[in-house]
Amino acid sequence: QSNQFCDAGVGYPESTCGFSSSSSSKLLIKGGTVLNAHQQEVADVYVEDGIIVAVKPNIKVDEDVTLLDATGKYVMPGGIDPHTHLAMEFMGTETIDDFFSGQAAALAGGTTMHIDFVIPVNGSLVAGFEAYKKKAKKSCMNYGFHMAITKWDESVSREMEIMVKEKGINSFKFFMAYKGSLMISDELLLQGLERCKSLGALAMVHAENGDAVFEGQKRMIDLGITGPEGHALSRPPVLEGEATARAIRLAKFVNTPLYVVHVMSIDAMEEIARARKSGQKVIGEPVVSGLVLNDSGLWDPDFVTAAKYVMSPPIRESGHDKALQAALSTGVLQLVGTDHCTFNSTQKAFGIDDFRKIPNGVNGIEERMHLVWDTMVESGQISVTDFVRITSTECARIFNIYPRKGAILVGSDADIIIFNPNSSFEISASMHHSRTDTNVYDGRKGKGKVEVTIVGGRVVWQDNELKVVPGSGKYIEMPPFSYLFNGIDKADAKYLSSLQAPVKRYFTAS
Ligand code: URP
Ligand code: ZN
Ligand code: ZN
Ligand code: ZN
Secondary structure: OOOOOOOOOOOOOOOOOOOOOOOOOEEEEEOOEEEOOOOEEEOEEEEEOOEEEEEEOOOOOOOOOEEEEOOOOEEEEOEEEEEEOOOOEEOOEEOOOOOOHHHHHHHHOOEEEEEEEEOOEOOEHHHHHHHHHHHHHHOOOEEEEEEEEOOOOHHHHHHHHHHHHHOOOOEEEEEOOOOOOOEOOHHHHHHHHHHHHHHOOEEEEEOOOHHHHHHHHHHHHHOOOOOHHHHHHHOOHHHHHHHHHHHHHHHHHHOOOEEEOOOOOHHHHHHHHHHHHOOOOEEEOOEHHHHHOOHHHHHOOOHHHHHOOOOOOOOOOOOHHHHHHHHHHOOOOOOOEOOEOOOOHHHHHHHOOOHHHOOOOEOOOOOHHHHHHHHHHOOOOOOHHHHHHHHHHHHHHHOOOOOOOOOOOOOOEOOEEEEEEEEEEEOOOOOOOOOOOOOOOOOOEEEEEEEEEEEOOEEEEEOOEEOOOOOOOEEOOOOOOOHHHOOHHHHHHHHHHHHHHHHHHHHHHO
């Protein structure tokens, strides 16, 4: 069997399709070049019971240890995807990849952890968390949760504290778009930013002006533009730039760190660049689709082809892609996600007569590592150690799980990939591991190949075959107050004293 996982389809038998996956819990990866964000070195990596216990040259071991030869290859931390939607109910349907199929695809592409967005149930965070816990029961890799905030009252505020202190969630997402469903007001965003700050949780925004998008959509429909291209035309970059600027300024007003998800345009990127230059703690996350695609597919006369590219914010016209790559290579943007949110052709066809009904989302969880390598490293824009930083380490730092994740260090979890820079990859909808029937990267080829994926010390991807066990995945709790919060209290104190001095002068003068 070639590039499909063994128990594809329904039912998930509790077997591993005949594999006794890495029969020993001891593993030695020999002779590779170990890549970390901070350095590269030729060394062996020795793993016991899911933990890295030694990283040094010429490690000698007993016979019961499974050997993997990595000579001439890179050994690096498994990818961490900060932005996915598995089993998400959205726009009247549910994403076709769940916590098993999406994760299987991820592992085949060298990603060993993802962070998914819990959507509250009737505004309740606790109910949302319970629902996602259930969805995630079939997991086969590491996962964590962000939580969306979709309304505001005392109970939401209280539940945010429960999420942070008891449930291992340290980030909350605010949708400034999707009017009528997930969208929040500026008033709510402000309250949410204040609450995030007090809890040491990271505020994340989907930055598009949802009111203006709504108007833009009406404009297109009035003009008779109902096809997928209308989606992009109705929500141009200026609306992403506006919302990004607004969120950044509100975060500055509150003095709390901000994370802008799926930065798709020069407009948004330049707002982030400006804020960072001024010293503000703003993180910008481009996604693979924004980095390597342009909007040309949206104009394909074939609906199925065009609709597969519909996501929000939209994939922009050529030029934005290169600018986002440059921003990533210079540190203006810090890490790469996917926004993996798959709907098949049947689901996409809900919007055959009206682009507003096309479920928004594209694939990418399996393709991210290969496409980022090919686009950023092979083109000479970043180093191999930078690759580790933007696909794994920086995500682990931002969400406060470094160096347990995001590093090949003694004591770190053994989530490891062996990457062959001299091999090659090819992407196709028929060979990928996602359940969806299309792929926005269909036909792409490039240099480099994830040959082995190890998660929690178990080899789960080798020789183009997956050995995944539903239910073997691990929920990773993420503690609050990441490094982004360092110095926030000092800045607050400075601001207060800067206010008090002139006020005191004013009162003593009068
Ligand atoms: O089109 C997208 N991005 N779908 C997923 C939901 C979101 O906005 O992240
Ligand atoms: Zn098999
Ligand atoms: Zn979004
Ligand atoms: Zn998303």
